[in-house]
Amino acid sequence: MTITRRHIGLGAAGLAGAAALPGTAEAQAPLNVGFILIGPVGDFGWSTMHDVGRRRMLEVLGNRVTATQVESVAPPDFDRVANQLARTGSRLIFTTSFSYFQPTVRVAPTLPNVMFENATGTSTLPNLSIYNARFYEGRYIQGVIAARKSRSKTIGYIASFPIPEVIHAINTVMRGAWSVDPQMRIRVVWVSAWFNPAREADAARALIDQGCDVVCQHTDSPAPLQLANERGVFGFGQASDMTRFAPRAHLTSSVNNWGDYYAERARAMLEGTWRPGDVWGGLNSGMFRLAPFTNMTPEETAEAERIRDAISSGRLHPFDGPIVRQDGTEVIPAGQRLTDDQIRAQNYFYRGIDVAMP
Amino acid sequence: MTLLEAILLTVMTASTPLLIAAIGELVAERAGVLNLGVEGMMIMGAAAGIAVAITTGSSAAGVAAAILAGMALAAVFALLVLGLATNQVAAGLALAIFGLGLSGVLGAPFVGVPRAGIGKIEVPFLSDIPFLGAVLFRQDPFVYASFALVIGVAWFLGRTRAGLVLRACGENAAAAHALGYKVLRIRFLALLFGGGCAGLAGAYLSLVLTPFWTSGMTSGRGWIALAIVVFASWMPWRAVAGAYLFGGVTILQLHAQSAGVPVPPQAMAALPYLITILALVLIMRARSGGSTAPAGLGRPFVPDR
Numbered sequence: 001m002t003i004t005r006r007h008i009g010l011g012a013a014g015l016a017g018a019a020a021l022p023g024t025a026e027a028q029a030p031l032n033v034g035f036i037l038i039g040p041v042g043d044f045g046w047s048t049m050h051d052v053g054r055r056r057m058l059e060v061l062g063n064r065v066t067a068t069q070v071e072s073v074a075p076p077d078f079d080r081v082a083n084q085l086a087r088t089g090s091r092l093i094f095t096t097s098f099s100y101f102q103p104t105v106r107v108a109p110t111l112p113n114v115m116f117e118n119a120t121g122t123s124t125l126p127n128l129s130i131y132n133a134r135f136y137e138g139r140y141i142q143g144v145i146a147a148r149k150s151r152s153k154t155i156g157y158i159a160s161f162p163i164p165e166v167i168h169a170i171n172t173v174m175r176g177a178w179s180v181d182p183q184m185r186i187r188v189v190w191v192s193a194w195f196n197p198a199r200e201a202d203a204a205r206a207l208i209d210q211g212c213d214v215v216c217q218h219t220d221s222p223a224p225l226q227l228a229n230e231r232g233v234f235g236f237g238q239a240s241d242m243t244r245f246a247p248r249a250h251l252t253s254s255v256n257n258w259g260d261y262y263a264e265r266a267r268a269m270l271e272g273t274w275r276p277g278d279v280w281g282g283l284n285s286g287m288f289r290l291a292p293f294t295n296m297t298p299e300e301t302a303e304a305e306r307i308r309d310a311i312s313s314g315r316l317h318p319f320d321g322p323i324v325r326q327d328g329t330e331v332i333p334a335g336q337r338l339t340d341d342q343i344r345a346q347n348y349f350y351r352g353i354d355v356a357m358p
Numbered sequence: 359m360t361l362l363e364a365i366l367l368t369v370m371t372a373s374t375p376l377l378i379a380a381i382g383e384l385v386a387e388r389a390g391v392l393n394l395g396v397e398g399m400m401i402m403g404a405a406a407g408i409a410v411a412i413t414t415g416s417s418a419a420g421v422a423a424a425i426l427a428g429m430a431l432a433a434v435f436a437l438l439v440l441g442l443a444t445n446q447v448a449a450g451l452a453l454a455i456f457g458l459g460l461s462g463v464l465g466a467p468f469v470g471v472p473r474a475g476i477g478k479i480e481v482p483f484l485s486d487i488p489f490l491g492a493v494l495f496r497q498d499p500f501v502y503a504s505f506a507l508v509i510g511v512a513w514f515l516g517r518t519r520a521g522l523v524l525r526a527c528g529e530n531a532a533a534a535h536a537l538g539y540k541v542l543r544i545r546f547l548a549l550l551f552g553g554g555c556a557g558l559a560g561a562y563l564s565l566v567l568t569p570f571w572t573s574g575m576t577s578g579r580g581w582i583a584l585a586i587v588v589f590a591s592w593m594p595w596r597a598v599a600g601a602y603l604f605g606g607v608t609i610l611q612l613h614a615q616s617a618g619v620p621v622p623p624q625a626m627a628a629l630p631y632l633i634t635i636l637a638l639v640l641i642m643r644a645r646s647g648g649s650t651a652p653a654g655l656g657r658p659f660v661p662d663r
Binding site for chain 1: 361364365368372375462465466469470472475563567568569570571572573574575577579608609612613615616617618620622623624626627
């Protein structure tokens with residue numbers, strides 16, 4: 001018999017149909033988990049770490065799960081890819097970018113038998129969970145280290161898009177830096193891309209040429225850090241441990257770890273206990289960690305470790321009041337703390353940041 | 359070094375890959391073949407360049423491999439559009455996608471392997487000229503190569519008999535054929551040249567600008583190079599203007615942001631495209647007469663035997 005696309009389609013539909021029947025599928029068909037990535041698996045940053053997480057999930061759950069991954073999916077192609085995954089039997093789909101949040105919200109109700117999980121989204125649905133890590137905790141520590149390292153008192157920040165996640169990251173870098181030295185200033189360049197190595201490097205060049213001597217990045221390639229190394233200034237790695245790209249410039253990286261979460265959620269699907277959730281894991285959750293501190297004096301390292309431990313144990317919180325907006329209006333007074341929803345909705349810079357909000 | 363010098367240096371490095379790829383494509387299009395696969399050839403050059411450079415430890419070997427990789431992909435394209443006379447647009451698009459995919463496979467073992475970039479070469483004496491010396495004569499070899507390429511191509515197309523024959527193939531292949539020129543062979547060589555240039559431009563990205571490999575690292579520069587050829591109305595010197603205009607605006611908007619100029623970054627990001635389109639419109643308005651595209655561009659030619 002010749003196998004045609006039609007047969008494959010029928011087979012996949014059959015599989016999906018069988019899987020949708022509660023109780024009958026668990027024994028035979030493994031759960032297929034779909035992954036949609038915003039960048040290439042080899043970006044050595046954000047998407048790489050989701051791929052590492054996928055492999056960790058397969059390792060933990062063995063032959064009970066299979067995975068289908070589609071990389072470098074532009075947001076306009078999202079619907080097509082998500083539908084394709086659903087058609088070919090994925091019952092749990094991780095959509096791993098904030099840029100996919102709105103598309104996921106749109107697609108999820110049309111595929112009620114498929115459970116979605118969006119990384120860094122802001123609201124849930126009956127079949128949509130959101131998950132994220134409190135990367136801002138690491139940003140606060142970056143700010144502290146930057147203030148110790150900078151001689152020009154100016155941090156350069158390579159940002160992707162003006163979304164709350166990026167905005168509150170800039171705010172926390174400044175809070176960390178001001179906790180050491182209120183003279184610290186920041187320059188921000190938006191490159192309008194998550195991944196465009198040469199443009200990220202050009203942005204780093206522009207910032208360094210204008211006097212920044214510590215570079216923070218909220219984009220996914222190691223290019224800015226590598227350029228910092230070439231120019232003899234300091235920088236931080238993004239998403240994975242980027243020490244080797246900048247042996248003289250690297251201070252620390254925030255290293256993402258999604259694998260345990262992916263395994264836990266896939267197991268919940270297998271056991272029928274999956275419920276829409278909202279997970280936002282901090283340093284103490286293991287969802288991310290800081291790579292070993294490099295190019296720092298023992299005193300600087302000790303200070304950074306002390307602050308890391310204080311944040312991890314909850315003694316120090318980057319969003320304690322008073323918090324005042326750039327335009328002078330007060331968000332919360334001293335003694336209060338921003339709620340998670342307030343952090344997630346942050347669309348203003350703190351007072352003292354003299355960069356215009358786009 | 360002053361800030362202005364620093365900006366100009368960065369503009370040159372940002373513009374060079376665009377210029378190299380554009381000048382190669384320009385020659386192919388003047389011969390009458392539209393190769394939309396520049397992005398694919400470019401990224402194959404980037405992948406092959408860093409792969410060979412890391413494996414052999416020699417940057418020169420990496421550059422040679424990049425040029426050969428670009429040429430190899432162009433040869434595949436030539437087989438399709440010259441040998442089989444397939445649709446050039448479809449084959450070119452397929453080539454771009456094919457190159458992106460294949461480069462990911464080829465580069466996979468080299469993801470995350472760091473490497474020192476190719477350094478700059480200072481031209482003795484000339485680099486000591488105030489301002490101009492620092493900008494023009496303290497550059498990496500690729501920048502010099504890009505200017506040599508432009509001068510060479512301009513001279514070849516405009517001043518040599520072989521260049522005239524190549525242009526004839528692009529304007530009217532049947533006439534060139536009737537005069538006894540081997541149209542397909544000439545077009546094949548032009549395509550190889552275009553592929554080699556695209557590969558070289560890719561090597562510039564992976565060996566100089568951001569010396570590491572990640573898949574998709576060309577980020578659409580091949581498409582921009584295609585647009586620059588149109589912008590240049592198929593003239594080599596105007597390609598320099600196009601590449602530097604685009605590269606210049608890209609870098610200036612980054613500097614403007616860093617300096618705190620209060621313009622929305624989305625508008626800033628669109629600026630290079632807007633200015634390029636604007637310049638194109640102005641050029642078109644200023645010129646009398648119709649389009650300057652080679653008359654036979656994109657038309658397959660099948661010699662009668």
